[in-house]
Amino acid sequence: MTLLRTHVGSALRAARTAQKRTLRDVAGDARVSLGYLSEVERGQKEASSELLNAICLALGTSLAEILGHVTREVMAHESVTLTVVDAA
Amino acid sequence: MTLLRTHVGSALRAARTAQKRTLRDVAGDARVSLGYLSEVERGQKEASSELLNAICLALGTSLAEILGHVTREVMAHESVTLTVVDAA
Numbered sequence: 001m002t003l004l005r006t007h008v009g010s011a012l013r014a015a016r017t018a019q020k021r022t023l024r025d026v027a028g029d030a031r032v033s034l035g036y037l038s039e040v041e042r043g044q045k046e047a048s049s050e051l052l053n054a055i056c057l058a059l060g061t062s063l064a065e066i067l068g069h070v071t072r073e074v075m076a077h078e079s080v081t082l083t084v085v086d087a088a
Numbered sequence: 089m090t091l092l093r094t095h096v097g098s099a100l101r102a103a104r105t106a107q108k109r110t111l112r113d114v115a116g117d118a119r120v121s122l123g124y125l126s127e128v129e130r131g132q133k134e135a136s137s138e139l140l141n142a143i144c145l146a147l148g149t150s151l152a153e154i155l156g157h158v159t160r161e162v163m164a165h166e167s168v169t170l171t172v173v174d175a176a
Contacts, residue, residue: 049091
């Protein structure tokens with residue numbers, strides 16, 4: 001099952017690593033704890049909408065930009081699932 | 089500030105009303121309480137990723153479809169905000 005938080009976490013991690021920044025750095029700028037950001041990136045915790053905005057801001061990106069990535073990933077994941085179901 | 093849960097709620101409500109279905113009907117199919125669905129639709133509660141999937145399934149839509157709407161709305165909202173900031 002595709003979980004929104006998994007894809008949101010991946011998109012946030014991809015944005016951070018593309019900037020070669022550490023969890024500590026981004027968590028500090030976003031004023032969230034390092035543990036919280038780490039759990040969000042690994043899809044283990046749902047980010048609240050407010051903290052998601054703070055993390056996007058800390059990454060110098062927009063919510064729309066992150067959501068664009070997430071939508072494409074979820075779409076790709078859902079078509080793979082459909083293909084597997086069709087083939088079964 | 090644009091909040092993800094506000095746009096997710098609007099997209100879910102739009103999908104439900106387009107089908108002329110009641111909160112009770114969709115909440116029943118998704119196995120969530122009517123109060124929970126109502127709060128999610130009004131952007132007052134963050135839907136967990138699992139329950140968001142259940143609501144999408146109950147609406148006969150996909151997470152990707154809902155996210156597509158949400159992304160477009162957030163994008164439109166963010167450009168309005170930027171325009172206002174530019175004009176200030």
